Amino acid sequence: MTKDFAFKLIARDGGTRRGEVSMPRGVVRTPAFMPVGTAGTVKAMYMEQVNELGADIILGNTYHLMLRPGAERVARLGGLHTFARWEKPILTDSGGFQVMSLAGLRKINEKGVTFQSHIDGSYHEMSPERSIEIQGLLDSDIQMQLDQCVALPASHKEMEKAMELSLRWAERCKTAFGVQAGKAMFGIVQGGDNEKLRERSAEALKTLDLKGYAIGGLAVGEPQEVMMAMLDVTCPLLPEDKPRYLMGVGTPDDILKSVARGVDMFDCVMPTRAGRHGLAFTRFGKINLRNARHAEDPRPLDPESPCPAARDYSRAYLHHLVKAGEALGGMLLTWNNLAYYQQLMEGIRAAIEENRFTSFTEETQAQWVAGDIAPYPA
Template sequence: MTDRFSFTLLKTDGGARRGRIDMPRGTIRTPAFMPVGTAGTVKAMYPGQVRELGADIILGNTYHLMLRPGAERVAKLGGLHVFANWPHPILTDSGGFQVMSLAQLRKLDENGVTFQSHIDGRRYEMTPERSVEIQGLLDSDIQMQLDECVALPAEEKEIERAMQLSLRWAERSKAAFGDQPGKAIFGIVQGGDNERLRGESASALAAMDFKGYSIGGLAVGEPQAVMLRILEMTTPILPREKPRYLMGVGTPEDIIESVARGVDMFDCVMPTRAGRHGLAFTRFGKVNLKNARHAEDHRPLDESSDCPASRDYSRAYLHHLFKSGETLAAMLLTWNNLAYYQSLMAGIRAAIDEDRFEKFRQTTKAGWARGDIAPL
């Protein structure tokens, strides 16, 4: 254990990086996938289950927790770690993305964003300083600057305006965060699908000397090829000795391709949301358990998996649970999906350690394409 935040780059294999983040509440092995616990819970999972699957850190959402139950209430109850029974590291986003996508009657200016809650219509103001204050009340370990995320496609002038505003908000967020040795605040690279703007954003943030850097505003409507092109030109600009976090991404293929381009951290609602809707991620590819062809399939999702949800229940039974509207269906599929994601990350880390990442990448992708076993 340590009383400070630090990142150690342990190994590289091509563009892929193997590292370790050390914090007072624990160590994060990178590349890492962070399950999303939007409102203080990873949906359909017990905290102990999430930990047992190999998660070193989870994500909480500033916007949702601010609205309900309220950041001040969470602080009064001991902070998010105590409140949610997760004593390990927690990362919180700034709330800016949800303000843009969910809130009603938004008004944005230099100071911040005023908006109405999508829950009860109450008016709120979110500034860089207030976002950092809320994240501090939640007592998260890694915090995000407030930024403005523009949906793609968008005009270059609009992307540049939002990027420049996000840089000014980055300075204010960092100043509000101050010096907290055991915690970190990350800057967020914006610039849409424009390489010039991405380069300006990354360079300006690197000069601000954040403890880590996020890449935001991707997987918001652009093709995967565009996302990967932006990563290829952005990650080399960011400091080599600092962690890199690609926000809100993504599919297993997005993850493995982004690792190849130097990304260290990921989060996405996809494995949990897909699980609640009958879609399983496996090393054989995706399996839609709502499909009638599974009604008499006695096979489990993966008979060699260490996860009971993947190994001990037939596809026919999982199909039945979804057709019957049983809560257990979402629980088992979410469990399976998070197990697969953490297994994928463990496989990626081992492959980088052993200088075989490219072979692992190609073999894994070929397994998804063929629907047979891709060794982890």
């Protein structure tokens, strides 16, 4: 740990990067996956479990926390770390994506966004300055600029307008953030699926000399090959000595392919959301516990997993819990999924250090068979 925010590269293997982000509250080993704690909770998990799985950092969300319970209340109660009982680093998303995707009526202008809460219909304003203020009240360690994210496909005019507005907002966020010892503000590269817009966004953000750079506006409906093409353009333009964060991504395959292109940090609701809906991620691929084939299967999800949810409970029992709508089913499958994601990241980091990332990727992908069809010998 350090008194200030710092990033160092430890190893390289082709385009991959093994590094460490150091902050007063802890060290984040990269490549890293951040479990999503949107509203101050990683859904269906105790924070002690999340910590034991090996997560170095979690994500919180400005939009959700400003609406409920309110950033000022969280501040009065000691900040998000104390409130949620998580002592390690927290990254907060600015709330821009949620304003665009969840809010009701909304109006975007140079000042910011006026929107209607999806909870009670009340009206709120979110400016770049207010987003940074809220993240400061939450006392997060990494704070994201407010940006405008557009769903794909979109017109060139729409993507360009959102990208340029996001750049202007990034400058205002940097001014509002100022200098905060031990903390960082990241900018967000936008530009949709247009290579030239991505290049313009990345080059302009570099001039702000921020402590980290995110790649946003992907995993919003475009095919995987489009996302990878945008990473091929963007990652080489970003500073070598700053962490790179791909927002809202993704599947295990997305992560492997993005790490190969130089991404350091990830977050996604997929492992927790899938768990609550009966889907397990394992080293053998995805297993849908809703399927009747599991009703009398006494095998666990993975007998060699260090996670009790994967190792100690039969597929038949998990199937029963899911079909019966028991909360424990979602809890166990979420536990399994987050464990698998952290095991995947641990394997990625070791492979980069040992200069075998390509073979690790090939071996991992080879194991991903149709999980419902005897993924390991009976």
